[in-house]
Amino acid sequence: MSDVNDKPRRRYRSATRSEGARRTRQAIIRTAAELFAEHGYAATSLAGIAQAAGVARPTVFAAFGSKAALLKQVLDEALAGDDEPVPVAERPWFRPVWEATDPGGVLDAYAEVCLVIARRAAPLFEAVRRAADDAPEAAELWSTLQANRRAGARMIVTQARKLGPAAPGLAAETAVDIVWLYNDPPLYAALVTRCGWSEEDYRRWLATTMRSALLPSG
Structure with missing residues (x-):
């Protein structure tokens, strides 16, 4: 004892x-x-x-x-930028979205967020998409990625509509569909990596296109 x-x-x-x-x-x-x-x-x-x-x-x-777990961790860190347990929406580079004072400012800031994420994650999104047809674990991860992108799109639409009017007749859910379409990292791969656009051209095009689709003209 x-x-x-x-x-x-x-x-x-x-x-x-x-x-x-x-x-x-x-x-x-x-x-x-x-x-x-x-x-x-x-x-x-x-x-x-x-x-x-x-x-x-x-x-x-x-x-x-x-x-599969390693692939998920690789994607999580590509989306966030590091291994710190901080949600994307609370990252310093996401802050301009919350600090914007009008709907156009929200979309401009979000275009920069999409660029930051796509720069790191676009090749990995493509790898998961290709694997999803044959690997159930990859298919599950792909489904999660799509759902998370949609949740992000909904968050942006909600924030923009808090600050000002939307395009006449544009339903909130349709606006979410549009942002979900444009926040897809493979767009970056297609235009920047394959077509040779500069990142600034891509960011400007993304912001302008989302503004045109979601906000009142003029």
Whole structure:
């Protein structure tokens, strides 16, 4: 029996070890993002990711559990910009949407948000879309991505309509449909990556097009 005066031992967690684990995790995520975008989901294995990242396969499995879980984490970080548990709508680069004082300002700010997200996530959206036909886990993730984009579109329409009138006769749900169409990252891939548009041209076109579709003329 231990002495009543004995103090329980405190579990010691090395800050250096924790930071090392985080760096390893981020290296895996960066590598996985590159391989998923370049080779597709089906052709990318955990073993291949581990080899390219310079770690053992059990390390990848221990950190993420499965290829589907790793793909989801890669997408989450591409959408948010890092691994901090902060929703997209609360990110500093989303703040101009909430600070806008009129509907046009909301749409201009959201066009910039769409650019920021698409720059990071467009290739990964394409990888998930291609995989969705054959991999149930990818199909589920694709469905979630579409639902999340629609939720974002609804949030923007609601905010814009709080600040001013919409185009005459435009139902709120139709406005959500329109924003959901335009906030799709593959649009960035088509116009910037394939057609050679500058990012500023893309942002300006997106803002102008959403304004024209959603707001009163003039």
